Amino acid sequence: MSAALLTLTGIAKSYHDGAPVHALLPTDLRVDEGDYVSVTGPSGAGKSTLLNVLGLLDLPTEGSYEVAGVETVRAAESLRVAIRGQWFGFVFQSFALLAGRTAVENVELGMLYRAIPARRRRALAMAALDRVRLAHRAHADPRTLSGGERQRVAIARAIAASPRVLFCDEPTGNLDSGNTDNILDLIGDLHADGQTVVVVTHDSKVARRGVRHVHVADGIVREAPAAQRHQRGR
Numbered sequence: 001m002s003a004a005l006l007t008l009t010g011i012a013k014s015y016h017d018g019a020p021v022h023a024l025l026p027t028d029l030r031v032d033e034g035d036y037v038s039v040t041g042p043s044g045a046g047k048s049t050l051l052n053v054l055g056l057l058d059l060p061t062e063g064s065y066e067v068a069g070v071e072t073v074r075a076a077e078s079l080r081v082a083i084r085g086q087w088f089g090f091v092f093q094s095f096a097l098l099a100g101r102t103a104v105e106n107v108e109l110g111m112l113y114r115a116i117p118a119r120r121r122r123a124l125a126m127a128a129l130d131r132v133r134l135a136h137r138a139h140a141d142p143r144t145l146s147g148g149e150r151q152r153v154a155i156a157r158a159i160a161a162s163p164r165v166l167f168c169d170e171p172t173g174n175l176d177s178g179n180t181d182n183i184l185d186l187i188g189d190l191h192a193d194g195q196t197v198v199v200v201t202h203d204s205k206v207a208r209r210g211v212r213h214v215h216v217a218d219g220i221v222r223e224a225p226a227a228q229r230h231q232r233g234r
């Protein structure tokens with residue numbers, strides 16, 4: 001049996017900036033080592049809120065969240081920062097690369113706050129660029145790369161230090177169909193090599209690549225049962 005890596009118990013999230021918004025209603029969810037979970041749902045359903053809580057980018061307002069058995073909600077912020085920096089990698093729709101820095105420097109920046117000597121950082125960054133088949137563009141400015149190549153650099157940055165979980169928020173949202181397929185193949189290869197992956201997407205084609213399917217609607221999180229996943233052509 002797989003080990004539980006991420007365990008949400010009764011997690012809820014409300015925003016109180018103005019009129020209260022209950023973005024996530026009390027939710028239980030477990031992600032195991034090696035899972036590939038896709039999270040879908042309409043706009044405003046709570047998908048990014050769920051991803052932000054899972055990725056320790058935001059705190060829930062209720063419940064408990066364990067990462068590899070360590071409770072994080074009531075822990076010190078420094079522990080959440082350490083787990084996020086050392087165990088999690090993130091890929092966003094917008095690529096979030098720095099212009100004026102080369103591709104390999106961008107990948108290295110993802111490891112800046114880790115205790116990795118500079119030379120080792122460069123070696124890891126080059127290996128990650130090689131993994132996404134972009135070693136030959138290591139010294140290019142991201143502004144000179146195509147959208148698909150930029151997202152491959154962003155994936156290299158996310159995986160360079162071997163995160164326990166790769167979180168992707170609309171990873172193909174800015175890409176055409178050919179580049180979408182390339183990025184999905186790459187994420188699929190990483191998963192086949194053992195990477196735990198959580199992908200948030202509007203796109204059913206992207207969602208179908210996941211092995212587990214979680215749907216969020218009006219803040220309610222539901223997982224499609226295995227039989228239903230099978231009928232969807234998996």
Ligand SMILES: Nc1ncnc2c1ncn2[C@@H]1O[C@H](COP(=O)(O)OP(=O)(O)OP(=O)(O)O)[C@@H](O)[C@H]1O
Binds near residue numbers: 042
């Ligand atoms: N910082 C915030 N303050 C107030 N309300 C927020 C905040 N962030 C999100 N919300 C609200 O919480 C709800 C869930 O938002 P969330 O971004 O999680 O949805 P989503 O499913 O990711 O949507 P989309 O697909 O459009 O990105 C929405 O009603 C949104 O307006």
